[in-house]
Amino acid sequence: MNQVSAAPVTEPTVLCEKCKQPISRTALIGSGYVCPLCGKYNRIPARTRIELLTDKGSFCEHNATLVGENPIGFPGYEEKIRTAREKSGEYEGVICGEAEIGGERCCIFVMESAFMMGSMGTAVGDKIALLFEYATAKKLPVIGYTVSGGARMQEGMLSLMQMAKVSGAVKHHSEAGLFYLVCLTDPTTGGVTASFAMLGDMIIAEPGALIGFAGRRVIEQVMGQKLPDEFQSAEFQMKNGFVDAIVPREEQRNFLSRMLRLHTGR
Numbered sequence: 001m002n003q004v005s006a007a008p009v010t011e012p013t014v015l016c017e018k019c020k021q022p023i024s025r026t027a028l029i030g031s032g033y034v035c036p037l038c039g040k041y042n043r044i045p046a047r048t049r050i051e052l053l054t055d056k057g058s059f060c061e062h063n064a065t066l067v068g069e070n071p072i073g074f075p076g077y078e079e080k081i082r083t084a085r086e087k088s089g090e091y092e093g094v095i096c097g098e099a100e101i102g103g104e105r106c107c108i109f110v111m112e113s114a115f116m117m118g119s120m121g122t123a124v125g126d127k128i129a130l131l132f133e134y135a136t137a138k139k140l141p142v143i144g145y146t147v148s149g150g151a152r153m154q155e156g157m158l159s160l161m162q163m164a165k166v167s168g169a170v171k172h173h174s175e176a177g178l179f180y181l182v183c184l185t186d187p188t189t190g191g192v193t194a195s196f197a198m199l200g201d202m203i204i205a206e207p208g209a210l211i212g213f214a215g216r217r218v219i220e221q222v223m224g225q226k227l228p229d230e231f232q233s234a235e236f237q238m239k240n241g242f243v244d245a246i247v248p249r250e251e252q253r254n255f256l257s258r259m260l261r262l263h264t265g266r
């Protein structure tokens with residue numbers, strides 16, 4: 001069985017995550033899920049994002065049905081996975097494959113927020129590591145979109161091991177002189193931030209995205225001091241050197257194609 005598309009929405013309207021105003025689904029897709037009323041960057045289904053970024057009909061998915069198990073017998077995990085599949089219409093928390101952007105061939109992975117907030121378990125780690133290995137063998141650049149609450153606690157230490165596994169695959173890709181651009185979207189946190197989200201040759205972010213490792217409350221408790229309001233925003237991270245550029249959603253496709261063209265020497 002092939003991957004199904006993101007679950008169809010029967011309602012003609014969707015509520016904005018911020019202003020809670022109903023927006024027609026067609027208008028929302030047309031604006032790249034940016035609210036036309038308040039400008040909020042609503043979370044965007046991974047498959048829709050791939051459609052918006054890549055050349056029409058060029059996307060070919062890899063390892064579409066690769067799934068994990070319940071390696072440490074975590075209570076209720078199978079049920080949680082089942083619910084996540086129904087909610088997202090996807091098998092796992094990331095979609096990987098190859099495509100063309102502005103005529104430039106590349107590998108691409110996009111994490112899915114509707115699947116357990118893009119948490120990274122063994123299947124997510126496997127899919128991304130396999131994509132980098134494929135890209136290295138085929139001498140292709142990689143474009144990655146992160147959205148994640150971090151490692152998947154239901155898989156215990158095995159989820160943390162994905163950080164090292166994917167980082168190793170990224171390193172091999174880098175040593176082969178190949179280009180990796182990562183776009184951090186809201187939120188990118190935990191083990192994903194501490195590994196492949198920060199390993200891009202170029203790191204871009206969406207405006208206002210929350211980017212960090214530990215959460216604000218944890219840090220405030222440990223440090224015993226209040227953090228500035230803009231702490232962990234994309235803009236704050238850019239000011240402090242973690243992010244190279246903040247690129248609005250409507251400009252990303254052109255930006256990616258320009259960067260791919262520059263780095264493939266054309």
Ligand SMILES: [Zn+2]
Pocket residue numbers: 016017018019020021035036037038039040
């Ligand atoms: Zn809004």
